[in-house]
Every structure is written in C-alpha cells, then in structure tokens.
Amino acid sequence: MDMRGVRAVPGGRYPRGVTFPVVGMVGGGQLARMTHEAGIPLGIRFKLLSDTPQDSAAQVVNDVVVGDYRDLDTLREFARGCDVITFDHEHVPTEHLRALEADGIPVRPGPDALVHAQDKGVMRAKLDAIGVPCPRHRIVSDPEDVAAFAAEGDGFPVVLKTVRGGYDGKGVWVVDSVEEAAEPFKAGVPVLAEEKVDYARELAANVVRSPHGQAVAYPVVESQQVDGVCDTVIAPAPGLDEALALQAEELALRIAKELGVIGHLAVELFETRDGRILVNELAMRPHNSGHWTQDGAITSQFANHVRAVLDLPLGDPRPRAKWTVMCNVLGGDYPDMYSAYLHCMARDPQLKIHMYGKDVKPGRKVGHVNTYGDDLDDVLERARHAAGYLRGTITE
C-alpha cells in the first residue's frame, strides 16, 4: 500500500504543496532556543515571537518577530503564518489562546490544558478530582486562615504560593507564623496554602503526549534544588524503587491524558520519607528537569515536543547511558563564561556544554552541562566541576 498519498496533516491550515510545516514559538528564552536546535534536523520551519532581538532564541533563529505576546493583535498576526503555535513559557493569557484557536490555528498545548500549569489553584482542584496524590492544601484568604490551615495539620511551617506567576522559587514562601504569612497576600493574587512536605527528595516524571493520544514516558529523575532553583538532575533517580518509578510514570501519563496535554509535561514530585509520591508542580513545556535528555536519551524532550505539537509519531525516550547528570550553570562573579571553556573542555572531552547566549547576572540560569557514563560518582563530579567552574565558584 502506497502510504505517500497520505500526507501528515498537523491538524491546522496545511496547504497542499507546502511541505514542511511552520512551528510558531511564543517566547524567546532558552527553551525556545533548544527547541529550534532540535527542529533543525527535522527540516521544519521555525518562527519565533521574541520580546527582544537579543533573546536567547532570537540569536539563533532566522524568522524572528519582535513583539509583545500579551498584545492580542501582535499574537494573532504572528500566528497567521504558522501551522501550529507552542510556547517557551506559560504566561500567554487564556483568552488570547482561545482567540488563536478561533482563528483556526492549533495551539499546543491548548488553553484548557495550560490553565493547569498557569493556575496552581485550578491545578490542585483538578488533581484532587482525578485522584492524584498531592500535599494537603487549600486556598487561604488571609494570614489568620493560614494559621487555621496550619492547625488543621501539623502546624507551622506552611508553604504559601500565589496561584499565578511563580517560577524558579519566586511566588513561593515558607512561613513559620501568622506574621510571616502576610507577605504573599500583598500581591493581590489568590494564595494557595500547602503542607510543608518532609520529603526524602524531589523527583520529576516527564512525559510527552501527541494529539493522537500517543505518549512516551522518560525515566524518572532526581532533581536537587538550591535556593528554590534547580541545581542538579540525575537520570535515572538513583535507588528509586522500581514499583514507585513505574507509579510515577503512570501518574504522569494519566495526568497528561486527563488534562489533555499536548507536548512535553513535566510533573515535579516529592518522594516522601515513607516511600510515597506527591505531585508538587506541573509544567507544560520542555523543562529544566529534562535537559539531560539532549545527551542522555535516544530522543530529547525538545525533539519529542516538536514531534508532538506536529502530531508526528514520538521518538524513543529511553536512556542511552547508564547515568546522565545535568548541572545548571548560574551566573556568578565572572561575566565571561567563554574563557572557562579552555579548562572545562580540556579537563573533560566528553563534557556537553549548553549555553543560552544570555548575559551573566548573579544567580541567573545561563546554561547547563550534561555528563554521562557508567560510574555515577564520576559523572556527578564531572558535571558539578564544570558547572562550578563556568559559574566561577570553582577556579581550578
């Protein structure tokens, strides 16, 4: 049977005669940059809506539109030339996404799914409804209500989060008293209270799902945070009970399906001391916890995200190495990261450097390094040394 007559249609305005689709990426950060990198070998066309011409992705993409995604006219004009729209971040307002869909342009992930990554209150309510284990939680109205929430459980400390707008530790507070609980309410945004989980460690179960309903699950990883920001990811999570790993993967797949996620979904988890998993956060885009896949998996999260938003068959998510470690490179005291390459590359010819083209500012994510191999101690040491040297906290 000649299959060539059947053209793979991504579900949008896909004129015959135009072969490779145009993927429209909203947001010019490093996730967009790395998605473009993954799209190059697929021959697809990549159009970028970037805040500035110097954004991470704008530096390496040919077709760049500089504009404000919050302006609906700008967004609609940008989308007009695209076969599908996807995102580098989760800040595009729901109404804007609905307008694009009304224009007939596939938006992936769609607004009905994305709202669960944009609004923690909506996310918690949905996860409760589908029976997904979460930390004890509820929306709280004021500091006194926070105290009541604390009293309903084991008391302070309590975690408070604004339901919208948080990332990389921002918009999250750990409060020890009614007095400290005043701060989050100043934003004027609803506040979600959560029990402070005494977790053994944090994990991430990441999956990619396509409009066809096909989904793949990456190995569950361990994610180590420093000051609320991802620092080190180990793939797979060392010593993770096989049954718990499978439970985490199935949980992530179920969440993706129930929420109608298209593309990459990162499910950040707590592993409790008594061996249970609780869902912490969701992200519907390629995610920091999946950067290791660029060098450690058969198909990277970025390549699979591109396939998913185009409704192409997904690539094999399995690991290529026994252990892969990613360490974030944050800005330190040295504005010049390039001068560190000599040392890092000479020391480790297998090191995989991924820099984002961003100006160095203290604590800012400006890149990451991946290492892989059979000896976890060695793989960890190599990644940590390289990240530290690039940052400038290690100098020899």
Place this chain on the structure above:
Amino acid sequence: MDMRGVRAVPGGRYPRGVTFPVVGMVGGGQLARMTHEAGIPLGIRFKLLSDTPQDSAAQVVNDVVVGDYRDLDTLREFARGCDVITFDHEHVPTEHLRALEADGIPVRPGPDALVHAQDKGVMRAKLDAIGVPCPRHRIVSDPEDVAAFAAEGDGFPVVLKTVRGGYDGKGVWVVDSVEEAAEPFKAGVPVLAEEKVDYARELAANVVRSPHGQAVAYPVVESQQVDGVCDTVIAPAPGLDEALALQAEELALRIAKELGVIGHLAVELFETRDGRILVNELAMRPHNSGHWTQDGAITSQFANHVRAVLDLPLGDPRPRAKWTVMCNVLGGDYPDMYSAYLHCMARDPQLKIHMYGKDVKPGRKVGHVNTYGDDLDDVLERARHAAGYLRGTITE
C-alpha cells in the same frame, strides 16, 4: 591557580569584554546548517555568507549576509565582523583567503592547506612528497598522453579528473579508450590521470585538528557509493583489520599535520583487494562520510570542527554505539518529503532524520538518516528503508 584570568583567545581580533566569538561561515549549504546546529549549544555567535536567503543554512541562522563569496569586497566586508572564517565548501579562491589573512582574520583551514583539497594535482604532488600511498597517477596533456599513461600500467580503463572543480562524481571520468579520453580536456583545466584501482571497498579516515596541534581521529568507516555519490556509510568499517584501521587513522592524522589542516579533514581511501590503503580524495570541511557522528559518536564532526576553528580543546571522537549507519536521502519522484515522516517515524522510533530544507530535485542530496544499535543487519535495514521511503523508491 586561578585559570579564569587566562582568556581563551581564538587567535584573532578578540576584543576584551566581548565574550563569545563570532564564527563566520562562508557558504550556506547543509554543512553550514549542521555546523550552526552544533554551535548553538556552545553559545558561540554564527554569521553566514549565503548565496541566497533560501539556502539550507540561511533558513535556520539569524545573522545572514546574502552575497557572492567570489567578490573580494563582499568577502572582506563579511569577514570584518568575524573572529574566524571557515567554510561549507572549498571554492573560495586562494587569493581571496590570503587577502582575509592580510586583514588579520584567522582563516581555518588556511589557504596553504585548502589548496590541497581544491587542486588534485597539488594534492597528489604533496602526498607523493610526504610518502603517502596513492593510486598510480600523473598529469596528462592530451588523449594520446592518456594512452601512454595507460600503457605505463595495466592499460585501460583509466580514471581522469579535472584538477579543480569536481565533487559528488562530477569532473571524474572512467575512460576505456583514447577516443573517450577527449571529453575531460574540453573543460580547459589540467587533467589528472589515475589508475583505476580494483578496490575491495572505499573507506574514510576522518580527523579534526586544532591550531594547538591537538588532533582526534574518528573510527574508520566504510563508504558505499552509487553513481559517484555517497549512499551508505557504516561506522566502524565492518571486518576492517585492526592494524589497517590504525594505519588509516595515523595516515589521516599525518596528512592533517603535514598539510597544516585546521578543522575537519576527510581522507577518502581505497582498500585494495590485497589489504593496502590508498588515498583517493581529501576534503577539508565536515564531510558526508562523517554525518553518522551526529548520533553515533560522543562528539560530532560538526561540533569538533567548531572547536577546532576556535582553537578550543577537542571533544571525544569515540563511538557511542556499536554500529552506526548513515544513508543519504536523495531527491526522487516525490517533492514532499515531510509526508513520509509519519511512516518512517512510526516504523522506527529510534530513527534520526536530518533534512536540509532543500527543494527536492532528482538525485539531489536533501538529507540523511542515521540509525545505530548492536545488530548491524538491523541497523542497515532500518537506515536503508527510511532513506528509500523518504526518497520514494520504497513505498510501504
């Protein structure tokens, strides 16, 4: 000792305060496209001189200058913004390269090395001088001289090549008589005659060399040609005698050093039926015989070429898989390659597709696929099926 004070200087005009260097790529073909892809994670800045805005690399690079590299003013103006110049092809005239060097811009590989890839007569003379085994050869003046050359050996057939301008089988003739020998001389370019080697197979020994003199050698591969164009590459070459493989690698390293090559050098070889190797051709750029490295080696030829031209330490060239196969995708009867993705990706979730964004024309190189694994028969079958299906010679 604090190494950060020592800035990695690529040897050119590298102003303090500007951290990531600008690599200027002359030529917008797929080699430039894939070099840009490899440069993205290094955070380096990439500037492209392209014949047209639609060239393969121009589609995916941000900083594109459209212009004719043969015009010296255009070339010099382009190079002015770059820290180093390198190439997607070997057609830039020697005098132009010398002019750039006189302007103080590092040209890598430099004109003294490149001439050996541009002029087959110069190449043969040099290889003879350094004692590198070659097919019997000499410059011939006319068809009668070709007959004399034939008579000096085993007679016709004889291989004739114009010393400049040939690639992908063009500019090469296999002639069986004095009459047939007339054709190559019509170009008005000197003609090189070579014995027609009765080879067992063709190999490629590829290396990368940096200005520091550091060099790495990739595993020797088997290269299968169809109609003078590369069709399939198998890495490593199956059943290759270990001593012969080592000899080939050392030969390539020696050629790179003796010719002063910076960047990637492809040494195309004949393996004779009696187990010797002879040098066929040289290419001083990333090469078709090295595309497998994108998925099958720790560091791809493109990534190492970038490092070399920037005088950075080279990456590990060793394989990541037992067998890696590359098959070229040539244009066939179907103008729409994208519609083949559905079948190819669904059939083989481990398939690595690399398309160039080029319009399909019959016989034109429009992409390649890589496969890897432990079972060579399986790896070969998967690559051949995918390449054939994309081309349209296989339809189910």
